[in-house]
Amino acid sequence: MKNTITFLFCLVGTVAFSKENKTNQHRIITLNGAITEMVCALGHQDKIVATDVTSTFPKSLNAKDLGHVRTLSIESVMALKPTLILATEKDMNPDLAAKLKASGVKTHIFKQVFSIQGTKDLIKEVATVLGEKNYVALQSSIDKKVKTAKGIPSKPKVLFIYARGAGMLMVAGKNTPVDNMIALAGGQNAVTGFDDFKPLTPEALLANNPDYILFFDKGLQSVGGVEGALKIEGLAKTKAGKNKNIIAMDGALLSGFGPRVGEGVVELNQLLSGNAQ
CATH class of the missing domain: 3.40.50.1980 (Nitrogenase molybdenum iron protein domain)
Known part of the structure; x- marks a missing residue:
């Protein structure tokens, strides 16, 4: 029992x-x-x-x-x-x-x-x-x-700025998720001299002279939008600044490389195609 x-x-x-x-x-x-x-x-x-x-x-x-x-x-x-x-x-x-x-x-x-x-x-x-x-x-x-992304013969130079307010500005070098996304979208990273991220300097902006400046949506908001970005030292003197080619995307869509990566490629491709020189 x-x-x-x-x-x-x-x-x-x-x-x-x-x-x-x-x-x-x-x-x-x-x-x-x-x-x-x-x-x-x-x-x-x-x-x-x-x-x-x-x-x-x-x-x-x-x-x-x-x-x-x-x-x-x-x-x-x-x-x-x-x-x-x-x-x-x-x-x-x-x-x-x-x-x-x-x-x-x-x-x-x-x-x-x-x-x-x-x-x-x-x-x-x-x-x-x-x-x-x-x-x-x-x-x-x-x-x-x-496959729906269109080719961009001019391969515009794109400089990505990671911003957390005007006092925290970093640029993406080679071998970063954003660097890979720019290439997939038909552009080329304006920065080629280093990997990862480095602080933004006016000298680097002028030396790389990008056709486009790319931000995360929240990053662009943190510097005061397009007009605020144009006040960043040296930026207004670049091709991107003169043409006001300041673009932004959702951070996860641009650099997350999740299942929406195809959407990210197409959105960036369209942004670069719309004003490509």
């Missing part, structure tokens, strides 16, 4: 654990905007309970914003009782990465390659983790969209 009771207790406990685990598998935390978009595009938006600050799309996403992954604490992540954490190596604090992997929660930290093929590969990797087999259509939609 005692053995029977013990067996039934264990059986009930196992069933209860299985039910709890089945429910918990719907608690996903995404710590990268592109990853968040991919999870949503693959049909799992309702399972996301929290994201990082770069996850701004889709607008219908209803999840807790944990802030920037660089300053994220393991405690704030674990407090939400996730069963799956998805992130990328970019901006990930090594200490946080180690703690996430040691937490016992299923964690995947992907290497993101900022190219069309890299995006398609990442979609497949995310889909595989989610157990989602229907991802090919999402990959194909990127190729179809990119």
Whole structure:
């Protein structure tokens, strides 16, 4: 009798654990905007309970914003009782990465390659983790969209400025996501002398003499819009300044390389085609 009771207790406990685990598998935390978009595009938006600050799309996403992954604490992540954490190596604090992997929660930290093929590969990797087999259509939609971008024979020189107010201005060099996007859209990065980002100087503006100045939407707003940008020292003397070729795009669309990357290529292509010299 005692053995029977013990067996039934264990059986009930196992069933209860299985039910709890089945429910918990719907608690996903995404710590990268592109990853968040991919999870949503693959049909799992309702399972996301929290994201990082770069996850701004889709607008219908209803999840807790944990802030920037660089300053994220393991405690704030674990407090939400996730069963799956998805992130990328970019901006990930090594200490946080180690703690996430040691937490016992299923964690995947992907290497993101900022190219069309890299995006398609990442979609497949995310889909595989989610157990989602229907991802090919999402990959194909990127190729179809990119093919609609028009060639620009003049290959205009584009200078991207990362701005957080007039006192914080950085320019994108080679081997940056924006550098890759400019090339995909039919332009060329006006900066060729260095990789990553460096502070903007009047000398650099005049030396590179871009045809277009490109900002994130919020970055352009932070400097006072087009008229504010033209007040940046040296900018008004460039070709872009003289022609008021100051353009801006949504940050995630321009540099996120998520499933909307094809839309980003086409939008930038249209901006560069509309006023191409």
